[in-house]
Every structure is written in C-alpha cells, then in structure tokens.
Amino acid sequence: AAVPAAAQPAKTGLGREAHPAEVAAWSIAVRPDGQGLPPGRGSVKQGEDIFQTQCAACHGEFGEGAGRWPVLAGGRGSLKGENPEKTLGSFWPYLSTTFDYVRRAMPYGNAQSLSNDEVYALTAYIMFLNDLVPESFELTRENFTSIPMPNVGGFYDDDRETSERAFWNPNPCMSDCRPTPPRVTGRARVIDVTPEGRSGPRVE
Amino acid sequence: AAVPAAAQPAKTGLGREAHPAEVAAWSIAVRPDGQGLPPGRGSVKQGEDIFQTQCAACHGEFGEGAGRWPVLAGGRGSLKGENPEKTLGSFWPYLSTTFDYVRRAMPYGNAQSLSNDEVYALTAYIMFLNDLVPESFELTRENFTSIPMPNVGGFYDDDRETSERAFWNPNPCMSDCRPTPPRVTGRARVIDVTPEGRSGPRVE
Amino acid sequence: AAGLAGAGLAATATGLRAAPPAAPDPLITTVQDWARTLGDGVQARPYGSPSQYEKHVVRRDVEWLTASRESSVNFTPLHELDGIITPSGLCFERHHGGIAEIEPGKHRLMINGLVDKPMVFTVEDLKRFPGRQNHAYFLECAANSGMEWRGAQLNGCQFTHGMVHNVWYTGIPLKTLLDEAGVRTNAKWLLAEGADSSGMTRSIPLEKGLKDCLVVWSMNGEALRPEQGYPVRLVVPGWEGNMWVKWLRRIEVGDQPWHQREETSKYTDLLADGRSRRFTFVMDAKSVVTNPSPQAPLKHKGPNVLSGLAWSGRGRISRVDVSLDGGRNWRSARIDGPVLPMSLTRFYVDFDWNGQEMMIQSRAIDETGYVQPTKDELRKVRGVNSIYHNNGIQTWLVHANGETENVEIG
C-alpha cells in the first residue's frame, strides 16, 4: 500500500484539499487493469441502439466510418500493409481505452453526456463490430478485464536510444558523401495537394 | 576634405548608387553652421501672413500656444524657475533647428508642403515673436548664421559618468540604512490624474 | 568539395555596386502621403496587430487532412519568421474538440491519486507559489512531417514542418504542486488531463514530471492564448506536443500508465514488422531550411541568406550543417541568437547564388551527438507506416529561376 515519502518538502499552504465528491466527479480515467471503472453494465444490443442514434452518423452503421470520420471496426491483419487500419480489433492493446475515451470525449460535440451503462453498452457494441464478442454479449465491470485483445502483444517501449544508436555519430561525413550526384525521385508538385497560398484564409 | 578610409571592408554589391536628384530630395537636414540650407529668403512680414493662416490655429497668433499645443515664443528667464518655458528665444541654442524642423514637420498634418522661401519667412517671424530680430528683418541663407542666440551657451555634453560618479557604489547599504522609518510625503492619489483603468480603451 | 564550387557558400564580394538609375525614383523625389499627413494616433490600437501588408502571414490548414476543423491542425508559417521565438498569434494549433474558452476564475486544477491529500488550486493560487520560472521551449507535434513518410507530399515548410513553435513560458515547476499534495513513494506515473471537450489525457513518467515539467499561465510575456490552453497548460520540455496538455485541469498520480487513446490508438509508432513502439516521448533532433523554401523562393542572383531552424528534445543544438548539393558536401552553418536547451535554434548561411540548380538540405546535431538522419536512413529502420517522429533531412530543389520545391532524392 501507499506510504508517505520519507522527507516531505515544505508546503506553502496554498490551494485546498479536494472534496471527495470533486475527486469522484473528475476521476474518469480507466486503466487496463480496470482501475477507474465505474459500476455498471451494457449489452451489445443496447449498445447498437445508442450507436445507431448517436454515433453512426460519423462512424458508420458498422463502424466503417462515414467520409473521413474515424473507422472503428475492421483492419485486422492490415498493420504490415500499405494501408494500416488501426481499430479496437486490429490495433488497440487494451479495452479500457475504448471505455475511457468514449466516456470522456464522445459523442463528439456532446462529450461526457453518456451514462456509465451507456458507455459499457457502446464499448460492448464496438467490440462486437470488431468480432471480439458475440452478439449476445454483455459487458460489466466484473468481466471487463477478461476479454483477450488481439494486438495486446504488439507494443514495446521506446528503444530508439539502442535500436537507433547509429544515429549518434561523432564524425558525420562532410565532403564527397555520396559517389553520384543525387537525382530527384519524387516531387510534392506532382501529387499537388498543397493548399494554394493565395486562396488561404486572410486576416481582415 | 574627405578622404576614403584606408582599409575598405568588402562590399556585397547590394543596393545601388543614389541618383543626385534623390540625394537632393532627401537632404533636408540643416546644421547650425548652415550646412544644408537651401537658397532662399523670407521676411518677418511674409512670415506673419503664412503663420496666421497655417500655424496660429495651434500655436496662437503670437506663438503663445492655443490650448495645449506648443508655445513658440517667450519664456526668457524662466529656465531656473518652477515652470521653464523652452522656446527659440529662451532655450533653443541654434536657429538652424527651427528652419530644419518647420521644413520637415510643420504644419502638423501637412508636412513638407512649404516652399523654402516660406520656411525662411516663418523662421524670421518666429525669431521676431521672440524679440530676436526687428519687424523689418529678412532672413536669407547668407545672414542665417549671424543671428546671436540667447541660450547658445546653455548646453554642455553629457557628463554623468563624472558628475554622478557617486552613483557607482561598490557597497550599497543593505540594512538599517536610515535612522528613522520613512514617512509618506506625497501621494499620486491626492493629485488624482491617473486615468481610470475601467474606463480605459477596450479591445473588442 | 566540388558541389560547393558552383554555388559558393562563402559570402564573397560580387563585383561592383549597381550604378544610379537613369531617372530618380519618384518614391524618393516626391513627398509620399505617409511623410506628409498624420497617421493613426496612440490608442487607435490598444492591442496592436501586424501591418495590413502582412496579411499573408497566417496559420494555414490543409482541409483534406481531417474530417472537422474542431479536431484538426494548422501550421506555423515558418518561412515568414525569423529568430527563435514564434509570435503567439502564429503558433500552430492542434485541437481535439475545438478551443475551450474558459473564464480563468472558473478554472480549477486538481491533483489526486497517489498523494497524501488530493488538492484543488485556482489560477490565482498558482500565481502565488514560490519559485516561478521562465523558459523558452519548442513544442513539436509528433506528427510534424508525418505526411512525408512515403515521399514528398506538401510543397512548403509551413506544411511539412509547421507543427512546431517556440515560446517563452512563465509558470511553476509541476514538482511544486506535487510536493504540495505530497506524492506517495509508490507513485511512478502521472496522468495529465485537459478541461476541453476531448478531455485530453496523457500518461507521463513521474520522473519527467519532477524533473522539468512546468505548469504555466503565460506565453511570450502575456496570458496564454486560448488556442494554447488559457488559462493553464502543461509544459513537457523536449517531449512530443500532444503531452503538453492544454486547459490543464487535473494531474492524477499513479503507479502505472493509463494507456489512454492518445498513447495507444495515436502516438504509437507502427513499424514495418507490424509491431509498434509506444511511449516514444522525446523528439529527436531535427532541422529545416525555412528560406529558401517552396513558399519563399529565391528572387535574386548574387548575395542571399539561407536560414533555418534546428531543435532537439535531448538538449542544446551543437551544430547545424547545410548542403547545397543534396548531401554530397556539407558546411557548418552560422548559428545566431541564443542556443537554449530544447529550444528552436536559428542558423544562417550567407551565400552567393549564381543561378544554378541547388538541392538544399540541413542536418542538426545535438549535444548528445545525435545526428539528424536522412529520410532513407529513417525509413530503413522504421518503414513508412510510423506517422509520427519523422525527423528525416528535408530536401528543397531550387531551380534556375529560383522556384523551390519539395523533393525526394535517391
């Protein structure tokens, strides 16, 4: 358990202690181990209803994403390819992230408006869209950490200082660094997606 | 005469040589020794006419200053008093300054609109207002530097580094620096001329 | 150094100055309006703005990049700036739920989690803490240059490198607030949370939080701009911009990271083998030539000033090299202005241009000895799916007519 640090730095007395209800109100972060999950539950079915009303306009009926709005389902097996699609099913290592993010940030433009049960249901539904659970599934605080996530092993901590050690170079080449003159292999101009300066926004 | 410096720094070749007419157009600065004075002449009488039309609205018929606009005449003997009045007559060391300044900056809002003869005439008139010349006087490039100025000897070059040497102090007092606690001898509040913050201009 | 012969890097005298024109310039020989009539007086502009002739100097976005401008980005016009400080009005914006407009009297900052007592501070409280500090730090979005992984895509350093800014901050060390709440000995991570409608969160190692993070209310001398987190933001020197939580409302202290959406779905670096690096916080050394560049082409033969910016999340910039021939030959640039740790650093090369084609590159080296890699060196170890942390060397191709474009070379 937590113990106070040995040598406590001097306090100024500024600020005030938080009220427990204040801490509760703002403690909406959820961790992979389930810390921070509120009591509650929600089924794929319930989630589907809410999703179609509040989410599908942007994310598509099946989480496929409308227009350029984010895709929420699919993409399994795409990570090594030309067009990686990163979804809960294909990429996200932990389920807690979906619960946490939907609760704090969605629906876009009406954040923090969902009840805890609704967030459980929506999380269940997004899992279903990603073939992670059957249509009959109900998500609860209790079963939350038991769902295996396909890409949980797909991440490792930053190792650039060892794996990219070669970029530390005490003697970078200064002259005749390549045998042949460089040739142009690509031009932004050809792709032609740069906004025109002259048609850009103006300060009036 | 002027000679080129011995070791010339390298030139970049940037910029271009000025056209003589360009140098002439912008060479409006006049020095106490008369350098920079254009050919021309103007009398107190001529100056009076121009002054009443173009200057008196702000500076007063007799250079006494309308409202808070600058006073141009008088003030002789006021420099040691409570309310020094600094005019061509009382303070300015050189006549060239009047010519130069009127030509470059007056009339306020229509600068550089006067002919050289007009500036000679106005300078003559301001001298007259300051009792430096008789009403019959005509100012010319030729007689310009011959008029004695009352306060020409009233200036000396910055000598703070010697006369205020005491302000360089390796050991400024740090504690018990005065025998008695200080008492308040004046308050801005009493004078009450500070603009009210709340009625100040706003950025909308 | 054959490649340098044509377009000499050294500023040598280039012959004689231009003779006077046949006719004088009327802009000199006639009195211009601004030299005759009165302009605006004081208080016409209680809070000033740039000249009417500088209206092109603005942040710009790339509309096709995002579905909505409330979760989008715009870019600092680096090619229009000089020195190391970014004017507050031109600091690029990145929002996830638009700009939170918060009345400072209504803002609260909570410290909770593994602390002796959870605490609540007002903005006024923060300004009363001892130990207030001032620092200039760069903030770079980890996705800066992210559109360029697969090749040259956007034609202008504003778009390729404009998700960076450099600002003077005033605030207090985050450590001061953590000390006030009393951090427990088992604490290892912090969660920083914003008050905006994305409830932006990032996990930050406690060690970094205690080392040099700041809680700030002021940028470039005045209150933070709303786009930059008014009234309070977190400063995480040298680390990716997304972690510098704006509208900071809460710091939770914990013993594990939270694996929030912005450190799993986003801001992880997908490599060629399908695995991803996470917690890639530090921004590697990087540089870009801002002038010339596609939006600021060369206009004159003869003397010209090449200028650019270099920065490193690991400390001070120790050297910047510039090549005019696509990396065959290099010469160290002149650095001017302060060289501060984790701050943009300004470099110049004064050179004579004879009108020949150039492939301009710059290469930053920081005090740890890290040398900015080429794009191909980077792709070799990372693939092209990383999105983030593209610090590869940029190439600008300058044509004989001065036009400049973003190219890839091989």
Add this chain to the structure above:
Amino acid sequence: AAGLAGAGLAATATGLRAAPPAAPDPLITTVQDWARTLGDGVQARPYGSPSQYEKHVVRRDVEWLTASRESSVNFTPLHELDGIITPSGLCFERHHGGIAEIEPGKHRLMINGLVDKPMVFTVEDLKRFPGRQNHAYFLECAANSGMEWRGAQLNGCQFTHGMVHNVWYTGIPLKTLLDEAGVRTNAKWLLAEGADSSGMTRSIPLEKGLKDCLVVWSMNGEALRPEQGYPVRLVVPGWEGNMWVKWLRRIEVGDQPWHQREETSKYTDLLADGRSRRFTFVMDAKSVVTNPSPQAPLKHKGPNVLSGLAWSGRGRISRVDVSLDGGRNWRSARIDGPVLPMSLTRFYVDFDWNGQEMMIQSRAIDETGYVQPTKDELRKVRGVNSIYHNNGIQTWLVHANGETENVEIG
C-alpha cells in the same frame, strides 16, 4: 533587519493547507460547457489574439498629457506581463505624426553624406545582406517616469514606468550598410531620419553606429509592427528610445551633430542652474516592482510573489535589491530568465505577507557597478526640471487591505 521581521521575505511554510469545503465546487462536479461542446476549430483564428477575458490588458494613454493623439504616447501594461519579452501588441507607442503606414515595396533606405557613394537600399536588399543578427534589447523613452520628477503623480506602474519595452530584433548591423557605402575618415556623426510625417531625426555618434546599432525589419519573430517602424527601424541598444528611429529612410554621415529639434528643444536635460545637459544618450540602470503595484494590488495574506523588471543601458543587470520597508533594509531578489546585456531582466521575491503595511522599493545594480539612486539623490544633483532620465527608486505603499499606491517618502 528589524523591518523585515513583520513581512518576512523568506517563503516559509505557513501552517496547514485549507480543509476541503463543506460542499463540493459545482465547477468541478458538473460538466462545464467547454468540456462538453466543441469550441472554435482551427482557422477560426488564422492570426490569434488574446482571450476575451484579457481585454483589460492593453496599452493605455493619459489623455491630458498631449494636445493630440498623433503626437503622443501610450504605456505598456507592465503589471500584466511576466518574463522579459514584451508582446508586440503591447509595446508602448510614441509617435510624432501618427503611425506611418508604408507598403514595404515602396520603402527606400538611403545612406548619404560623407560616404564614397551615396546608396539606396530596398527592404529586400537588406534581407540579403550577410551577417544577420538576433538580439533582445530594451527600448526606454527618455521621458519614462518624467511625470514623477516633482513627486508621485500617476497611480500605476503602467503610467510611471510603462514607456519601456523589450523585444527580440532581427536585422543587420548598421555597420554593414555603412561599409557598403564606404564611410570617409573624417566622419564622426550620423543622422538617422524617419519616413513618417514628423521626419523624425536624431544625431548619433558614428562610434555607436559602428559598435552595436542594428537596422531591423523583424520584432519578436515577425515583421515589425506599424507602430514600431514597419518596415525598417533603427536599434540603438541601451540608448534613449527617441533615437531608435522608426520607418527609417535615411542615414546621413557627417562630421558634426545636427542639433535637431529632438536633441535641443527636447531630450536635453535642464538642470537646476538653468543649464542643460545634451546628448545624454545612455539610459541609466533602473528597476520597478510591477507586482504588487497600484493596478495590481495584493489580494491574499500568506504566500505571495513580488515581481519586477530591471534594466541598464550600460550592460547586464548584476543584482536587484528589494526593500519592503521604504529602503531601510534590503535583500537581493531572485533573478529568473536570461540576463542579457541592455535587456529587461526579471526578478522575483517569494514572500509571506501577514497583512502589515509595506513600502516596497527595488534597486537595480548593473555590471559597471552603477546603483539605481533614490529619487531624492537624483533631485539633489539634477533638480526637478529635467523631464528626462528619471531613474529614481519607486516606492509603492501597500496598505493592510492590499491596496497599493504610488507615494513619495521622506
């Protein structure tokens, strides 16, 4: 150090932190609008401005001071700023014919007089010169604090000390342009001239012009603001602001000073004997406590941060002392942020306030050993008719209720 006992300068712990409130704060327990709905997206503000809640942070003038706002001054709100850099929009203005609005393509800079060849430069030419430099320098009007010679008059550091600002400049040494034109050996003085409707002129010793003067086009990273001389101004480090000619159109080289209106009628220092010092260029070391001050009173007992600015035209600030008892006892302040030559320098004193009356003063010391004098010491050697160069120590009287006023003490 009896006077320090009551209002301790040391930041010592002041007992226990405040307990939680009986009822939770609804600003925390209910979701605020800014945490729910989308704010402005990117590109709503291509060039950003301060928050709507900072509208009081503006330059202000004192209307009764001058006959017209086109030849007048307004003042930097020093009490609202922090760090050492003045935001460009808040740099005090002083015009003599209003703001010249000049299209940069139409601006010309001439060098003439005792030179090998008179020259004309465009703004583009200037930007092509080798040796571009960046420096932060304070600019103080010689008349700053001029209203206070006879006693405390204006209630606020914005008005008593706000004719100063501190900005990063980018430009080239004036020497570079003089070298290009070729200065003759008998040259001794320069005349700098502006393109505005006052045709502002000042004589400057050639030695200073060759030493550290700059011709600049950029301030705080972006183009000069119109109020500050766009497109080109002169920078004369450490010397009185009037010499930093804005809208710079001409430098004449000569062998004598010109004794222009701004160095005879104005900017000469009338002493008690009726004689005047002229060419008093350098700004003596000076400082002011910006917080607390009349516009920024104390609001809380307990921990507080006293803050202020110090500067010297002779070089770096080496120390700032602060007194809370009207100059009986002094303690050296903590300086934070860069200490640059001829630049504003920020100092702090973290102190506990028990509610007792204080007479706050600050005293700057520069690297030449100059110690900022008291107002009375200054009056003793200068009288009260000087108008200019009032760098006397300012006293703020802080009342038990925190209200703070500008007082003279004896």
